[in-house]
Amino acid sequence: MSHAPVFDAVIHAPGRLQICAILSSVDDAEFAMIRDAIKVSDSVLSKHLKQLEEAGYVKLTKQAENGRQRTWIALTPAGRKTFAAHVAELQRLAALTAPEPMGQGFAG
Amino acid sequence: MTNEPSPQEALAEIAAARASLGQELNYPFAYDLAYGGMLALMVGGAGLQTPWSTITLLVSLAALALMVNWWRKHTGWWVNGFSPPRARWVTVGLMVVVMALMGLSFWPRFGDGPVWVALVAGGLAGLAGIIGGRLWMAVYRQELKDTAR
Numbered sequence: 001m002s003h004a005p006v007f008d009a010v011i012h013a014p015g016r017l018q019i020c021a022i023l024s025s026v027d028d029a030e031f032a033m034i035r036d037a038i039k040v041s042d043s044v045l046s047k048h049l050k051q052l053e054e055a056g057y058v059k060l061t062k063q064a065e066n067g068r069q070r071t072w073i074a075l076t077p078a079g080r081k082t083f084a085a086h087v088a089e090l091q092r093l094a095a096l097t098a099p100e101p102m103g104q105g106f107a108g
Numbered sequence: 109m110t111n112e113p114s115p116q117e118a119l120a121e122i123a124a125a126r127a128s129l130g131q132e133l134n135y136p137f138a139y140d141l142a143y144g145g146m147l148a149l150m151v152g153g154a155g156l157q158t159p160w161s162t163i164t165l166l167v168s169l170a171a172l173a174l175m176v177n178w179w180r181k182h183t184g185w186w187v188n189g190f191s192p193p194r195a196r197w198v199t200v201g202l203m204v205v206v207m208a209l210m211g212l213s214f215w216p217r218f219g220d221g222p223v224w225v226a227l228v229a230g231g232l233a234g235l236a237g238i239i240g241g242r243l244w245m246a247v248y249r250q251e252l253k254d255t256a257r
Contacts, residue, residue, distance in 0.1 A: 001250070006146075006155065012112060012113075012118065013112065014113055014121065015110075017113070017118055017121050017122060017125075018121055018122070018124070018125035019125075021121070021122040021125035021126050022125050022129055022185075024189070025126055025129055025192075025252055025255070026129070026185045026186060026187040026190055026191075027186050027187050027188055028185065028186055029184060029185040029186075030180075030184035030185065033183070033184025033185055034184075034189065037128040037129065038125060038128075045201075059192075065181070070134060079240075090115045090118050090119050090122075091115075091119065093115035094115040094116050094119055096112065097115065097116070
């Protein structure tokens, strides 16, 4: 399904873009897995997730496992839709700014 | 301050993030064997008389729950078979095969078919599960690569 290209400033920030990229490919992912994948500290990831959660783009679920609490994160339907629209906009912009293909040669 | 990525850089970041997920896809073949075994038990057991058909169904569902739990714990993520747009068709195909074999397995239980039919149906379901599992993952892996472009 194609989405109308719409730029989203919350998602576009480095870090949040990668978080959404991972979450858009799965149903949900664990905090530590995302942290290791995008190579940030716990506090930086927490900040990004807070912003995404406030925007209504992700849902955090805490689960107790072997006495430890693990946080699972999933994109909300709104988050999934917004991310797809944002990627469509990035592709549109990238196509606009792509270098022109070389011509048939200099004929002067 | 201009620390926001350009469209090209942003798309490259998305590709890199999805590629990192692809690296987590090296899971043991034993997982597919277990999945095949679970399907074999479920389909083959469906041809047995009660209470064995109920017991095999419950054991196979418990095995499936354990497998999901193992996957989540070891990879840190989960995607159900129907979520990825392309790989979901492998799941649909596998479901059709399993349902057909399940119907075959019911023959000795509800009709006058020989018991070995249920055993063969179970074996075929197990084989379909192993092949389907590997195929699903290959399609999903390719899908991750393609959507990252």
